[in-house]
Amino acid sequence: MSGTRRNLCRVVLDTSALLVIGKHGNFSEIAEALEGVCDGLTFVTPKRVLDEVSRIALEKGRRGLAARLLLKLLSKGYLNPEVVEVGSCASADECVLKLTLELKSSGERVVAVTLDRELSERLKEFEILCATWWHSRRKFTLSSGPKREP
Secondary structure, three states: OOOOOOOEEEEEEOHHHHHHHHHHOOOHHHHHHOEOOEOEEEEEEEHHHHHHHHHHOOOOOHHHHHHHHHHHHHHOOOOOOEEEOOOOOOOHHHHHHHHHHHHHHOOOEEEEEOOOHHHHHHHHHOOOEEEEEEOOOOEEEEEOOOOOOO
16 A cells, blocks of 8 residues: 555646647547656646636637637546646746646656747756657657756
8 A cells, every 4th residue: 555656746737738638639648658657647737827728719720729629628527637826927837837846846746748848948947857749759758858957
């Protein structure tokens, strides 16, 4: 019984990751990408990210369609991320960064899922493990990079 939840990961989803999930209708690739790193996953996203997805859903085009599909999936309980209010953020990306750092500082194992290269680099500065969508492979994969001092 001891150690069975030792590698539970809190997976923080940003807007771009959620839009990919909406577009492809499948998030199991996240679990596959984290196989061997995490025994169990708990999905979490800042409220600001869902607000941004709702705004994008009003747009025409592929992004708007992906956002609408995602919101429909979420309304049916698919993925069901914990939505967290993160105070004093200038942007959704800043909320993802702040939430991820708060979870890490509380001792939780955290993985951020993003397609945003700039956000990914900022997260890696704080030694946060990131997963990203590889379009050519059509799946989420862990991204690695040099660790830098913050």
